[in-house]
Amino acid sequence: MLIIDDLSVRVAGKLLLDRATARIVPGSRIGLVGRNGSGKTTLFNVIAGDHSSEQGHVEVSPRWRVGRLAQEAPDGPESLLEIVLQADLERANLLTEAETAQDPHRIAEIQTRLADMGAYAAPARAASILAGLGFSAADQERSCSEFSGGWRMRVALAAVLFAQPDLLLLDEPTNYLDLEGTLWLQDHLARYPHTMIVISHDRDLLDTSVNFILALEGSKLTLYRGGYTAFEKARNDRLMLDQKLVKKQDAERKHLQAFVDRFRAKASKARQAQSRVKMLEKLKPIAALVTDEVRPIVIPAPEKLLSPPIIALEEVGVGYEPGRPVLHGLSLRIDNDDRIALLGANGNGKSTLVKLIAARLKPFEGTITRAEKIKIAYFAQHQLDELDSDASTYDHVRKLMPDAPEAKVRARAGSIGFSAQAADTKVNKLSGGEKARLMLGLATFGGPHLLILDEPTNHLDIDSRAALIEAINEYPGAVILVSHDRHLLAACADRLWLVAGGEVTPFEGDLDDYRRQVLSDRGEWGGADRAAKNAPAVDRAELRRAAAGKRAELAPLRQRVTRAEAAIKRLTAEIERLDRTLAEGGLFAREPARAAALAKERADNARALVRAEEDWLAASTEFDTAMA
Numbered sequence: 001m002l003i004i005d006d007l008s009v010r011v012a013g014k015l016l017l018d019r020a021t022a023r024i025v026p027g028s029r030i031g032l033v034g035r036n037g038s039g040k041t042t043l044f045n046v047i048a049g050d051h052s053s054e055q056g057h058v059e060v061s062p063r064w065r066v067g068r069l070a071q072e073a074p075d076g077p078e079s080l081l082e083i084v085l086q087a088d089l090e091r092a093n094l095l096t097e098a099e100t101a102q103d104p105h106r107i108a109e110i111q112t113r114l115a116d117m118g119a120y121a122a123p124a125r126a127a128s129i130l131a132g133l134g135f136s137a138a139d140q141e142r143s144c145s146e147f148s149g150g151w152r153m154r155v156a157l158a159a160v161l162f163a164q165p166d167l168l169l170l171d172e173p174t175n176y177l178d179l180e181g182t183l184w185l186q187d188h189l190a191r192y193p194h195t196m197i198v199i200s201h202d203r204d205l206l207d208t209s210v211n212f213i214l215a216l217e218g219s220k221l222t223l224y225r226g227g228y229t230a231f232e233k234a235r236n237d238r239l240m241l242d243q244k245l246v247k248k249q250d251a252e253r254k255h256l257q258a259f260v261d262r263f264r265a266k267a268s269k270a271r272q273a274q275s276r277v278k279m280l281e282k283l284k285p286i287a288a289l290v291t292d293e294v295r296p297i298v299i300p301a302p303e304k305l306l307s308p309p310i311i312a313l314e315e316v317g318v319g320y321e322p323g324r325p326v327l328h329g330l331s332l333r334i335d336n337d338d339r340i341a342l343l344g345a346n347g348n349g350k351s352t353l354v355k356l357i358a359a360r361l362k363p364f365e366g367t368i369t370r371a372e373k374i375k376i377a378y379f380a381q382h383q384l385d386e387l388d389s390d391a392s393t394y395d396h397v398r399k400l401m402p403d404a405p406e407a408k409v410r411a412r413a414g415s416i417g418f419s420a421q422a423a424d425t426k427v428n429k430l431s432g433g434e435k436a437r438l439m440l441g442l443a444t445f446g447g448p449h450l451l452i453l454d455e456p457t458n459h460l461d462i463d464s465r466a467a468l469i470e471a472i473n474e475y476p477g478a479v480i481l482v483s484h485d486r487h488l489l490a491a492c493a494d495r496l497w498l499v500a501g502g503e504v505t506p507f508e509g510d511l512d513d514y515r516r517q518v519l520s521d522r523g524e525w526g527g528a529d530r531a532a533k534n535a536p537a538v539d540r541a542e543l544r545r546a547a548a549g550k551r552a553e554l555a556p557l558r559q560r561v562t563r564a565e566a567a568i569k570r571l572t573a574e575i576e577r578l579d580r581t582l583a584e585g586g587l588f589a590r591e592p593a594r595a596a597a598l599a600k601e602r603a604d605n606a607r608a609l610v611r612a613e614e615d616w617l618a619a620s621t622e623f624d625t626a627m628a
Contacts, residue, residue, distance in 0.1 A: 001026060002047070002167060002195065004221065006056035009042055016042050018219035019056065024212075026061075026166075029189065030197040031206040031228065034216035036433050036461045040199045043216065044068065044169050047197075060167060064195075067165025069173060073152035074144055080155050081140045084126040087159035091119045122162075129158045132184040132522045133177070134345055150176045161188065170198040174205065174484055175458055178346040180518045182484040185209075187519055201462045203228050203487040228462075294463040295417040297437065297471040300447040306371040308335040310449055310478060311357060316366030318356045325364055326352045328502050334450065338478045341489045343507055343514055344499035350482050353499060354378070354452045357480065377448035381455050384435045389428040393418040393438055396427075400445050416441030432459030451475065454482045486511055557623045564616035571609040578602040 002024035009017040016039030024030060034040050045051035047058050048068055060066060074083050086092055094110050101107045114120065130140050133154045144152060153176040160168065170189075174182045182202070189196065189209040197214070200206055206213065206228035213224045213231035224231040311334040319325040326349045334340070334357070342350045355361040358378040359370075388396065397413045404412075413423040417437045427435065436459050444451060451472075457465050469491045472479055483489055489511060496507035496514070507514060578598055581587070588595040 001061055003059040005059065007053055007058065008055035009039065009046055009051065009053050011042055015219060020219065020221040022214060022221040022223055024195060026195055028195055028212050029192060029210045030212045030214050031210035032197050032199045032214045032216065033206065033462065036431055038216050040216055041171055044171060048169065064166035066167045066169065067160045067163050068169040069160050069171060070156040073149050074155055075152065076145060077143050079141050080130055080135060080144055081123065081126055083144055083155055084130060084159045084162045085122060087163040088122065091117060091122060126162050129161050132188060133158050134181050164194060166194050168192065168194065168196040172199055174200065174202050177484050179343065179484045179486065180345045183515050183518045184522050201460065201465060202485055203462060294467050297467045298415055299444050299451065299471045299475040301476050302375060302447045302449045305336050306374060306449055309333045310336060310371040310374055312369045314367045316368060317364040318352060318361055319364060322364065326502065327504060330366065330504055332504060334478055336478055339492055339494040341481045341493035341496050342499055343496055348499045350499045351454060353504060354454055354480060354482060358452055374450065375446050375448040376450045376452065377444045378452045379440050379443045379454065379456055381458050383439055387427045387435060387439060390426060392424045392426050394423040396438065396442055433461060433464055436460060448477060450478045452480045455484065457483060457485045457488055557619060560619040561616060561623055564612055564619055567612040568609065568616060571605050571612060575602060575605050575609065
């Protein structure tokens with residue numbers, strides 16, 4: 001049992017957890033969610049004993065082994081397999097002791113325990129985990145020091161998974177994985193045999209790998225049964241109910257207070273007034289609905305769409321060393337409305353392909369035809385390091401608008417998501433998500449015809465990822481996506497290209513088919529997946545092409561719906577403003593002409609609102625019919 005009791009934790013003067021309480025039963029697989037900076041990692045530090053609490057305590061079963069993904073990548077001359085095997089300290093210690101033990105009884109105890117824990121099958125299990133995370137059999141025998149930091153973090157993840165602690169703590173474990181590794185990890189965690197808590201912003205993982213969601217909101221912890229989709233529905237239902245109760249309670253408070261204020265001084269009503277004062281004191285406030293609204297992400301549309309194809313490749317080869325192409329024989333076409341997701345394990349050439357398309361690499365052979373005046377925006381996580389850490393968002397935008405007045409520069413910074421004082425905050429003070437938002441805004445500044453996004457969701461929380469999905473789907477240009485976030489790919493991509501074996505080919509299935517293929521190749525798929533794999537093939541590529549065509553046909557209708565919604569919002573706000581003005585006491589007596597003008601303006605707006613609502617209803621009905 002893991003008990004979090006009345007826990008309060010403060011970091012740098014900020015109260016992150018305020019008398020938070022939760023009970024985690026053994027065997028639970030928990031997804032810990034909350035906005036960036038809410039205190040999720042701090043809670044892990046408290047559970048692991050690395051951070052003290054201001055109040056309350058965390059109680060972990062004394063027999064439990066607590067395992068946590070290492071913060072630093074392992075390094076050294078040992079092979080990957082050796083490093084993973086060393087993570088099971090009990091097994092390593094028993095094997096060492098078995099070599100020197102003399103007492104027959106102790107030897108028997110050691111061998112019995114080794115047999116019970118499956119110690120001699122451990123190398124095969126360790127190799128399976130490493131393979132699932134993308135290491136070939138040859139890689140597993142190589143020295144850890146030969147690999148880059150990202151790959152060594154995968155070794156750290158393999159080690160903690162192999163150790164199978166009684167309480168497994170994972171903080172954003174997919175950050176160093178590709179889509180293939182993420183799919184394997186989701187499947188592996190869904191079968192984890194002990195208690196697990198994972199911090200993640202990956203909706204797909206939170207829907208497939210956990211059976212509870214622990215939400216950290218408003219410095220409190222709330223446990224929900226089910227995955228993220230079930231949690232989101234339950235939370236929204238609760239918040240709506242709370243909001244209704246808040247309104248009801250506010251009305252009751254006003255009624256009681258009005259009675260008290262009116263009759264407190266009257267002797268005949270003093271007793272009743274006093275009783276209502278006591279009722280007010282007992283009326284405990286309900287937490288109002290508080291949502292940290294995420295500013296929408298806006299990707300500027302190109303001024304004018306180009307004649308298709310916007311890019312065409314004919315028998316192209318590309319790489320970094322002459323005579324050693326990473327990719328060859330590329331014959332590809334990209335049109336204005338394409339939404340392309342690149343599949344394939346890291347190291348197969350996805351980044352090479354997007355650099356070629358973005359004109360950051362020159363081809364060894366073949367021809368590339370790009371539409372005249374094409375603008376390409378390229379966003380990759382490593383570009384965050386290119387930002388000037390001592391400059392503000394305003395400074396970065398000013399460089400792109402050197403002759404514009406300050407008001408326009410600040411308005412543009414606001415459209416990126418940095419309004420008022422936020423625009424003057426230096427980059428080194430921004431969070432990872434804020435830096436990603438800034439870099440995306442700068443990359444797409446000129447209204448590109450093609451947007452290339454290479455792992456855009458790292459550092460983004462779930463709400464920000466939802467905003468990115470909405471922005472991509474509203475953007476009218478072409479998009480190429482490289483991401484380990486399957487939810488993002490499923491929501492945005494119409495075409496799938498598989499980068500493997502030095503080639504790029506269309507993947508004639510959907511992401512579920514690709515998941516089954518990955519798990520099959522890595523030996524992790526079960527009976528239900530086998531049945532699905534053997535089902536008759538469907539020409540999903542043709543379905544995706546049809547979907548892309550239909551989306552283009554429906555674009556005018558969608559824009560009509562959006563315009564009507566904007567008009568309804570504007571007119572409703574204007575009517576509310578006029579109602580507040582007209583409700584001012586004595587307005588008609590003091591300024592009859594102004595009052596009459598305002599009343600006429602309200603009537604005009606009310607009629608316009610009716611027309612806008614009718615237009616919205618007609619357009620929505622037409623859109624829904626066309627979509628059916």
